[in-house]
Amino acid sequence: MKNRVLMQGNEACVEGAIKAGMRFFAGYPITPSTEIAEQSAVRLPQVGGHFIQMEDEIASMAAIIGASAVGTKSMTATSGPGFSLKQENIGYACMTEIPCVIVDVQRSGPSTGLPTSPSQSDVMQARWGTHGDHSIIAISPSSVQECYHLAIRAFNLAEKYRTPVIFLMDEIVGHLREGIEIDDDENIEIIERKMKQRPDTLHLPYHVCEGEDVPRFHLTGYDIRYNITGLAHGADGFPTNNNEIAGQLVTRLMQKIEHNVDDIVQVEEKYCDDAETVIVCYGGTTRCVMSAVEELRAKGKKVGYFRPITIWPFPEKQLKALSEKVKNIIVAEHNYGQILLEVQRIVKNCKIGFVGKVDGTVIMPKEIVKAVEEVK
Amino acid sequence: MASELITKYMREEHLPHIWCPGCGHGILMRDVAQAVKNLGIDQEKVCLVSGIGCASRAAGYMDFQTMHTTHGRAIAFATGVKMARPDLEVIVIAGDGDCAAIGGNHLIHAARRNIGITVIVFNNDIYGMTGGQYSPTTPTGEFGTTAPYGNIDRPFDIAVLAAAAGASYVAKGTAYHATQTIKLIENGIKHKGFALIDCAGICATYYGRKNKKGSAVDMMKFQRDNTITVEQAKSLPREEREGKFILGKLVENDFPEFTDEYQKIIDRLKEGK
Ligand SMILES: Cc1ncc(C[n+]2csc(CCOP(=O)(O)OP(=O)(O)O)c2C)c(N)n1
Numbered sequence: 037m038k039n040r041v042l043m044q045g046n047e048a049c050v051e052g053a054i055k056a057g058m059r060f061f062a063g064y065p066i067t068p069s070t071e072i073a074e075q076s077a078v079r080l081p082q083v084g085g086h087f088i089q090m091e092d093e094i095a096s097m098a099a100i101i102g103a104s105a106v107g108t109k110s111m112t113a114t115s116g117p118g119f120s121l122k123q124e125n126i127g128y129a130c131m132t133e134i135p136c137v138i139v140d141v142q143r144s145g146p147s148t149g150l151p152t153s154p155s156q157s158d159v160m161q162a163r164w165g166t167h168g169d170h171s172i173i174a175i176s177p178s179s180v181q182e183c184y185h186l187a188i189r190a191f192n193l194a195e196k197y198r199t200p201v202i203f204l205m206d207e208i209v210g211h212l213r214e215g216i217e218i219d220d221d222e223n224i225e226i227i228e229r230k231m232k233q234r235p236d237t238l239h240l241p242y243h244v245c246e247g248e249d250v251p252r253f254h255l256t257g258y259d260i261r262y263n264i265t266g267l268a269h270g271a272d273g274f275p276t277n278n279n280e281i282a283g284q285l286v287t288r289l290m291q292k293i294e295h296n297v298d299d300i301v302q303v304e305e306k307y308c309d310d311a312e313t314v315i316v317c318y319g320g321t322t323r324c325v326m327s328a329v330e331e332l333r334a335k336g337k338k339v340g341y342f343r344p345i346t347i348w349p350f351p352e353k354q355l356k357a358l359s360e361k362v363k364n365i366i367v368a369e370h371n372y373g374q375i376l377l378e379v380q381r382i383v384k385n386c387k388i389g390f391v392g393k394v395d396g397t398v399i400m401p402k403e404i405v406k407a408v409e410e411v412k
Numbered sequence: 413m414a415s416e417l418i419t420k421y422m423r424e425e426h427l428p429h430i431w432c433p434g435c436g437h438g439i440l441m442r443d444v445a446q447a448v449k450n451l452g453i454d455q456e457k458v459c460l461v462s463g464i465g466c467a468s469r470a471a472g473y474m475d476f477q478t479m480h481t482t483h484g485r486a487i488a489f490a491t492g493v494k495m496a497r498p499d500l501e502v503i504v505i506a507g508d509g510d511c512a513a514i515g516g517n518h519l520i521h522a523a524r525r526n527i528g529i530t531v532i533v534f535n536n537d538i539y540g541m542t543g544g545q546y547s548p549t550t551p552t553g554e555f556g557t558t559a560p561y562g563n564i565d566r567p568f569d570i571a572v573l574a575a576a577a578g579a580s581y582v583a584k585g586t587a588y589h590a591t592q593t594i595k596l597i598e599n600g601i602k603h604k605g606f607a608l609i610d611c612a613g614i615c616a617t618y619y620g621r622k623n624k625k626g627s628a629v630d631m632m633k634f635q636r637d638n639t640i641t642v643e644q645a646k647s648l649p650r651e652e653r654e655g656k657f658i659l660g661k662l663v664e665n666d667f668p669e670f671t672d673e674y675q676k677i678i679d680r681l682k683e684g685k
């Protein structure tokens with residue numbers, strides 16, 4: 037059975053998170069993400085979970101890692117300035133492989149910027165915001181429905197790969213209200229932590245089984261006493277200065293995502309089969325692009341769009357394959373050209389155009405139409 | 413044979429520790445172990461969270477559930493642990509820089525909430541790990557590698573700060589006065605709300621050397637000869653208190669504990685009220 041409800045993107049994200057099993061939220065108010073904290077404050081105690089408003093975003097990030105380390109699925113939500121503050125501890129979650137979900141409802145920057153205006157200018161911060169080589173997963177919803185379903189997926193991927201997952205929303209989807217369908221439980225896959233089975237590995241929190249990329253869990257706070265550290269560590273979880281072990285750790289942290297891109301990456305392609313021009317877009321921008329593409333198709337233009345749902349790891353293989361069939365690629369995003377850089381790196385044989393905005397206004401369909409009509 | 417304090421409460425395979433000979437952190441770590449032992453708490457039930465610094469390295473040596481986190485943030489991590497698992501005895505070990513400089517905001521807000529965490533400050537008045545820079549507790553006029561002409565900052569009294577912020581149990585211990593300090597830590601752990609025990613440590617390597625305080629032993633003797641109790645401190649004029657180590661309990665209050673209060677909300681909602 038499906039249940040149809042009217043919801044805001046930010047609220048749908050909370051409902052999806054709770055469906056996925058979120059039972060702890062720590063946050064600090066910031067537009068345009070605040071409704072996520074407010075809704076979590078209402079909903080969590082209703083399901084026996086906990087909400088806390090921390091003193092800042094650094095503390096919020098720390099608190100969700102602490103809660104997750106002892107077994108509670110946890111999330112925080114913020115926007116640009118707060119996302120910057122979270123970065124050091126996001127790196128800690130990468131290094132210690134503690135699953136968690138960080139929602140960034142993007143707004144115009146840099147700095148305080150235009151606090152209530154849409155933007156997608158944190159895409160590169162989502163990838164490389166914390167210091168050091170690390171892998172990350174980032175997912176970008178483009179509708180309220182997706183805020184719900186992809187929030188569930190964000191938790192699932194966090195648990196499966198023991199990694200922070202960035203739920204990269206933007207003001208457009210965060211504040212949008214739409215009717216959405218909420219499925220019954222049986223239609224939804226919820227992934228739980230994969231627990232250790234082999235007794236000989238129980239005392240080694242970061243032991244990785246043969247043929248696997250991710251260490252299985254045995255939770256802190258239960259019968260076996262573990263150490264967790266952001267220092268380089270071996271399978272036993274204790275600090276080491278051994279260069280070989282440190283190198284192996286960072287390599288595995290990268291490879292656990294690289295090896296599983298096919299499982300992690302999702303894209304949407306529309307009207308791409310016969311397209312001469314394809315627009316690359318994601319998140320809220322997709323809605324402007326969809327409208328432009330329909331208009332152009334009605335005029336007989338061979339145009340389609342390609343939408344990375346998973347932003348990081350970037351759907352390199354899919355875009356490369358598509359670029360071999362089309363003539364032109366236009367990147368549309370609400371920033372000065374961030375995903376454009378990825379596209380330029382991957383696509384070698386098409387003309388690449390760009391429609392971007394950094395003034396806090398929304399890209400209008402007519403601007404996309406114009407860009408498509410102008411490609412020669 | 414090593415004492416049970418070591419065989420049971422320390423991770424022997426990770427000893428010897430990295431601390432300098434004579435460092436006060438080793439003594440204070442032992443005090444924490446002794447306090448837990450005296451209380452008879454299961455080791456599995458203790459979650460020890462630390463930040464970054466020499467003091468914070470204690471987490472790797474003590475045989476509890478241990479999390480060695482980021483500089484200054486231990487109390488914030490511990491807040492998440494405590495909310496998710498109120499049944500755990502959550503203890504934070506922090507250096508003075510960790511706790512009162514970079515982590516000062518988390519300290520005052522955890523104290524204000526009165527969340528059931530016990531913070532034990534290994535307070536050596538210096539940034540040990542990074543090589544002797546002045547900290548928020550370095551007295552005015554003293555020297556550090558970043559105070560080559562004498563420190564012009566005014567220091568914090570971490571205990572007084574925590575008390576003012578609302579901590580419901582606050583005490584001061586010293587590395588020298590182990591027996592009393594163990595008891596104060598024990599009472600802090602037993603205490604239901606936010607507890608802080610500010611323990612005067614010893615860093616002969618940097619603080620001692622920069623300020624011509626002699627060897628670790630000399631610094632210990634100085635601590636012994638210059639400590640007064642909380643009660644004595646109350647009756648002394650301000651000038652005579654200056655430069656003294658203070659020992660004893662400053663505050664003990666029966667304020668509502670944060671996770672208890674949250675549980676009441678959950679229960680109320682469950683009953684449909
Ligand atoms: C964000 C961040 N800033 C700075 C440092 C460098 N750092 C490591 S330990 C430390 C100070 C430690 O002093 P304290 O907390 O007093 O502990 P002690 O070493 O004296 O025991 C600093 C500044 C760091 N690790 N992380």
Ligand code: SF4
Pocket residue numbers: 430431432434435436437466467536540541614615616617618
């Ligand atoms: S530098 Fe100071 S605080 Fe650090 S281990 Fe040495 S004596 Fe202890």
Ligand SMILES: [Mg+2]
Pocket residue numbers: 507508509534535536537538539540547
């Ligand atoms: Mg110090």
